Amino acid sequence: MARKIVITSGKGGVGKTTVTANLGIALAGMGVRVVLVDIDFGLNNLDVVMGVENKIVYDLLDIIEGRCRAKQALVQDNEKKNLFILPSGSVKSSSQISGQQIKLIIENISPMFDYVLIDCPAGIDVGFHRAVSCADEAIVVATPSLPSLRDADKVLAVLASYKPDFIGLVVNRARGDLIMSDKMMMPSDIQALLKTDIIGVLPEEDAVFLSSGYSLPKRSDSYRAYKMLAMNVHKHTKKIFDVTYKYSGFFGSIRRSIKKSI
Ligand SMILES: Nc1ncnc2c1ncn2[C@@H]1O[C@H](COP(=O)(O)OP(=O)(O)OP(=O)(O)O)[C@@H](O)[C@H]1O
Numbered sequence: 162m163a164r165k166i167v168i169t170s171g172k173g174g175v176g177k178t179t180v181t182a183n184l185g186i187a188l189a190g191m192g193v194r195v196v197l198v199d200i201d202f203g204l205n206n207l208d209v210v211m212g213v214e215n216k217i218v219y220d221l222l223d224i225i226e227g228r229c230r231a232k233q234a235l236v237q238d239n240e241k242k243n244l245f246i247l248p249s250g251s252v253k254s255s256s257q258i259s260g261q262q263i264k265l266i267i268e269n270i271s272p273m274f275d276y277v278l279i280d281c282p283a284g285i286d287v288g289f290h291r292a293v294s295c296a297d298e299a300i301v302v303a304t305p306s307l308p309s310l311r312d313a314d315k316v317l318a319v320l321a322s323y324k325p326d327f328i329g330l331v332v333n334r335a336r337g338d339l340i341m342s343d344k345m346m347m348p349s350d351i352q353a354l355l356k357t358d359i360i361g362v363l364p365e366e367d368a369v370f371l372s373s374g375y376s377l378p379k380r381s382d383s384y385r386a387y388k389m390l391a392m393n394v395h396k397h398t399k400k401i402f403d404v405t406y407k408y409s410g411f412f413g414s415i416r417r418s419i420k421k422s423i
């Protein structure tokens with residue numbers, strides 16, 4: 162049976178969809194079978210981030226309303242044969258869609274996969290509960306900013322009531338130069354503040370934004386950080402990407418001052 166992991170955050174725009182997509186790509190790169198499920202019915206964009214929007218024939222709504230079977234709505238990734246996307250479909254109001262309906266669909270497709278990654282909408286209302294009720298494990302994404310950390314804290318409290326098998330924290334958009342000059346919180350401080358183990362630290366990087374529809378460049382820091390995150394998820398290792406590696410030592414301080422002056 163597949164591991165079902167919801168990617169959530171509380172605060173919007175911190176990188177849930179980006180993490181769902183790139184973690185899925187990294188896991189699929191390890192040879193396991195992965196499906197990415199978009200449960201953000203309002204602002205669904207996982208298909209666009211994965212570059213498969215033109216391949217969609219059916220979506221979750223079509224399955225719910227009986228126009229197709231779950232398998233027919235799966236869209237294969239453009240590059241990886243063992244990676245699929247289940248798009249959500251856009252509705253004005255998703256209140257009529259229940260968590261139970263989505264859960265049944267996920268249970269139906271999960272024997273075909275090793276991982277089901279569920280992209281959750283922002284907030285902690287109906288959409289959040291619908292997504293979380295379909296998963297056994299949760300990844301909370303937060304950026305190192307106070308509003309995001311406060312919302313992550315609230316989400317962690319609500320998540321606890323679901324008693325998931327595992328909750329891991331991913332710190333996204335971390336900047337080594339700011340951490341070195343004490344202008345951004347260190348991942349270890351965030352871990353202590355939220356009392357949740359960090360399973361990934363992902364750097365702020367243009368490559369992430371530019372990679373929509375494509376895989377991250379293999380030489381990028383983000384590619385390596387996502388590979389470590391995927392290993393931590395899959396093999397339960399505890400390797401965290403060090404975003405400060407470029408900014409320590411003599412050359413590091415030069416890089417820091419160049420960045421400051423840009
Ligand atoms: N590490 C990163 N470095 C640079 N840009 C990033 C990074 N992670 C995400 N982004 C950018 O941040 C924006 C928001 O990301 P994303 O859509 O994944 O957030 P989200 O949490 O899914 O948002 P929503 O709550 O609206 O669903 C996107 O433009 C994305 O490219």
Ligand SMILES: [Mg+2]
Pocket residue numbers: 177178179201280281
């Ligand atoms: Mg999103």
